[in-house]
Amino acid sequence: MDSPELLTEIGLGDTPARLEETYLEGQAKGEAKAILRFLEAQGISVPKEARDRIAGCTDPGLLIRWLDRTPHAESVDDLFAEDAGTTADRAEA
Structure with missing residues (x-):
């Protein structure tokens, strides 16, 4: 019996996926x-x-x-502002 089957048999079949999900949530x-x-x-x-x-x-x-924006923010709105240079940079290219 390989590991995935064993994990399923003992009720831990989705453990690797759940561990990754938990890690990403924590991050x-x-x-x-x-x-x-x-x-x-x-x-x-x-x-x-x-x-x-x-x-x-x-x-x-x-x-x-x-x-990345946090050190330069003067208000919380600065955090959520879209990158102003992104559109201009594309137009110049």
Whole structure:
């Protein structure tokens, strides 16, 4: 009996997928926490709606973009602003 069959037999058939999902959820929560801490450390007010949006985000790419913007943000709106240079950069190419 190979491992997947054994895992299924003892009720742990989806364990590898569940472990990956749990890991990714934990990673997202950590990124969200870091974003909120950085904003608060900079004295930026984070309204409940924005806090919920950040804490509830599960898209790793989006969280990284927000985290990258955090040091330069002057308000929470700066965090959510679309990249201004992206469209202009494409038009120039």
